[in-house]
Amino acid sequence: MKLPAERGPISRHVITALGDDAVAVPVPALGPGDVIDDADVQLALWVIYELHYRGFDGVPADREWDLGLVELRRVIERRFEAELRATTRDLLAGVPEHGDIGQQLLDLVAEDDSPSAAAFMHRKATREHLVDYLRERSVQQLKESDAQSFVLPRLDGSAKAALAELQYDEYGGGRPERLHATMYAESLEAAGLDRGYGAYIDEVSALSLACTNVMSMFGINRRLRGAAMGHLAAFEASSSVPCRKIAGGLERLGFPPAVAAYFHEHVEADAVHEHVASHDICGAMVAADPSLREDVLFGAAACLHLDGRAGAELLERWTAELEQAS
Amino acid sequence: MSSGVVVRLCPGGPLLVRGADTVLDAAGEEHEVTRPVVALCACGKSARKPWCDSTHKSIPDR
Numbered sequence: 364m365k366l367p368a369e370r371g372p373i374s375r376h377v378i379t380a381l382g383d384d385a386v387a388v389p390v391p392a393l394g395p396g397d398v399i400d401d402a403d404v405q406l407a408l409w410v411i412y413e414l415h416y417r418g419f420d421g422v423p424a425d426r427e428w429d430l431g432l433v434e435l436r437r438v439i440e441r442r443f444e445a446e447l448r449a450t451t452r453d454l455l456a457g458v459p460e461h462g463d464i465g466q467q468l469l470d471l472v473a474e475d476d477s478p479s480a481a482a483f484m485h486r487k488a489t490r491e492h493l494v495d496y497l498r499e500r501s502v503q504q505l506k507e508s509d510a511q512s513f514v515l516p517r518l519d520g521s522a523k524a525a526l527a528e529l530q531y532d533e534y535g536g537g538r539p540e541r542l543h544a545t546m547y548a549e550s551l552e553a554a555g556l557d558r559g560y561g562a563y564i565d566e567v568s569a570l571s572l573a574c575t576n577v578m579s580m581f582g583i584n585r586r587l588r589g590a591a592m593g594h595l596a597a598f599e600a601s602s603s604v605p606c607r608k609i610a611g612g613l614e615r616l617g618f619p620p621a622v623a624a625y626f627h628e629h630v631e632a633d634a635v636h637e638h639v640a641s642h643d644i645c646g647a648m649v650a651a652d653p654s655l656r657e658d659v660l661f662g663a664a665a666c667l668h669l670d671g672r673a674g675a676e677l678l679e680r681w682t683a684e685l686e687q688a689s
Numbered sequence: 690m691s692s693g694v695v696v697r698l699c700p701g702g703p704l705l706v707r708g709a710d711t712v713l714d715a716a717g718e719e720h721e722v723t724r725p726v727v728a729l730c731a732c733g734k735s736a737r738k739p740w741c742d743s744t745h746k747s748i749p750d751r
Contacts, residue, residue: 466700473746528725536724603743634741635728638699 364561366419367410371403373439377410380432381422390435398442399450399669405572408443409502409564411436412579416506417560440580444587447577451664458660464649465642468593468663472600472637477671480678481605484612492681493613497554497622498563499677503575504547504625505560508533510575510582511595517588518644520651525643526592529636543632546625553621570673577669581662589648589655593662596645600637601670606630703728703741714739 366382369375372391398404413419414427426432458467484493508530515526535541548558557563581591610626649656694708706712706727712720720739728741735742 532724532726604746607742630742631728631737631740632724634703634743635705635724635726638702638705638728639726642699 364413364417364419364559364564366422367406367561367564369403370406371401373403373435374406374410377407377432377435380429381410381419381426390431390438393438393442397446398439399446399573400569400672402569402572404439404442405569405576406564408436408439408576408580409572411439412576412583413561415579415583416509440584443573443576443580447665447668448661451661451668454664454667455657455660463646464656464659465596465638465646467660468596468641468645469600469637471660471663471667472597475601475667475671477667478675478678479605479608480674481608481612483678483681485608485615486612487685488612488616488681489685490616490618492677492684493609493616493618494554494556495681496609496677497551497556499567499571499673501547501551501556501563502561502567502571503578505544506575507544507547509544510578511591513582514588514591517585518648521647522592522644522651525639525647529595529639529644532632532636541628543625543628546628550622550625553619568673568676570669570676574669574673577665581665587658587662589658590662590665592640592645592648593659593664594666595662596637596640596659597663597666598670599633599640601667602633603630603637606633698731699728702745703731705729712739 366378367374369378373393376391393404394401410419411432414422414429414432418424418427454471458471480496484496488496511526512530515523515530518526531537533543535543535545539545552558578591578594581587581594606626606629610623610630613623613626645659649659694706696707697705699705706722706729707725709722709727712722712727712729714720715738730738730741730744732745732748734744734748736744
């Protein structure tokens with residue numbers, strides 16, 4: 364994958380630092396605004412995280428541990444995490460301090476009333492809107508489940524066995540063609556899009572980047588392992604029904620079956636995974652270490668907040684287009 | 690792989706089945722199990738029976 368195009372001073376710093384003409388330059392300070400929807404900051408974070416996944420053409424692999432970039436990563440992460448904690452505080456204040464954590468996670472998702480981009484895709488969206496959706500989500504789905512794999516060595520016992528079981532299914536259950544990330548690539552290709560990893564990095568929104576970055580932040584930092592698994596539970600529990608609607612929308616618009624195949628797979632897989640993630644992983648984790656309870660709930664709330672905003676952003680864009688066209 | 694099959698009922702949701710090779714549906718037709726865990730429809734409304742497709746979430750509480 365090639366390094367992406369810069370989107371401002373912070374991403375310029377990171378991309379320049381990784382380029383051929385790398386020189387030691389002072390790190391620019393973050394601006395005063397939120398980093399959650401700052402495309403420049405989110406792109407910088409995404410590039411730094413990618414050094415831990417697939418890396419970039421021409422960038423030496425050991426830049427993964429470039430101390431200057433690791434320090435910048437920590438500066439951005441502190442802000443990103445603080446904003447997410449602040450924005451989810453009210454939602455989490457309503458969750459009782461005791462009780463079945465698995466059920467509490469499922470209840471949080473069931474009570475989420477974010478506007479549904481999936482319902483729009485099911486009934487109203489145009490072909491271009493579905494293509495837009497596939498492109499925006501490509502940065503996260505082409506490395507589907509990889510961030511959560513970082514958590515495996517930080518768990519033990521029942522929680523570890525359950526995460527391994529879930530990941531085995533995500534990774535195709537021994538069948539490479541059923542790797543979910545590969546199925547997403549097939550879906551992109553069948554829709555006439557570029558299946559290449561990172562192909563649309565220059566086009567996706569700040570919130571699309573934030574949705575994938577939050578998984579990396581939770582997955583890579585052992586301290587945040589509770590949040591990583593809470594996020595996973597909320598992500599899985601908010602997937603099956605929307606995937607059914609998106610598959611219906613793709614079929615309504617006459618996309619080839621290979622495009623919808625990824626979504627059909629997730630209708631079934633995530634109907635299983637939501638229970639495995641909430642009860643078998645998070646339930647076991649909190650039973651083994653009750654101090655993780657707060658972070659498990661935080662991770663779930665962060666998932667709902669970011670996915671809700673990313674969905675609302677697409678809905679706004681699409682409805683504005685429809686109104687303009689009519 | 691455990692030799693036993695374990696079934697768990699999720700309140701208001703599907704039956705989670707671990708360790709099965711085959712599921713027989715109501716018509717006696719065999720469905721191969723291709724996941725480590727599968728969710729079987731318990732509400733009767735799934736469009737992908739015998740598998741759960743989360744339709745139960747769209748049905749008011751019984």
